[in-house]
Amino acid sequence: NAGVMQNPRHLVRRRGQEARLRCSPMKGHSHVYWYRQLPEEGLKFMVYLQKENIIDESGMPKERFSAEFPKEGPSILRIQQVVRGDSAAYFCASSPWTSRTLYEQYFGPGTRLTVT
């Protein structure tokens, strides 16, 4: 059973370019969460999606960032016109459902974005 997959693992973009980060959840998981980890910080929640729906984007910056989880295909985190402050590790996690179990959130290996 393959785990959560993220690609690319490393991404270098120049200021002003667009970054697209992909996340394929574990098989059977229909809930995806994106987190951002700035250098020497813990992970910060960005957005929670179910198939074709954004459930909570309270952690997303208001501009330049967007996320989607289409019916078919991976979840995409898109950052437009990247700036140096966007350099971070972006983690995706998935879960089978939101329930009282609370702990079934499995993380992918992360994408390290470097903006030059």
Added chain:
Amino acid sequence: AQKITQTQPGMFVQEKEAVTLDCTYDTSDQSYGLFWYKQPSSGEMIFLIYQGSYDEQNATEGRYSLNFQKARKSANLVISASQLGDSAMYFCAMRAGSGYALNFGKGTSLLVTP
């Protein structure tokens, strides 16, 4: 508001010794879950252990145990018989109430020495 505090930026321990990593939390929710994750230098997040707020027993997973003191709002991770491969960043996290987002502390860097 929910908050996770890890006050130890770095810890050293000798191989085969036990080590305790501190975590305190703050929430007004009665129902919550506490997690510990390990992040080695390769960067992935590895789930270690989970404790529910209504669990009466402290959680244990192999060499990991969680010292849960609800009244003090602390959820310390105890690693017994440390191994060199335990050298990593360790993050405490909480998920509270009906929420689904994990709130992470800033982490503790653990170095296990021979």
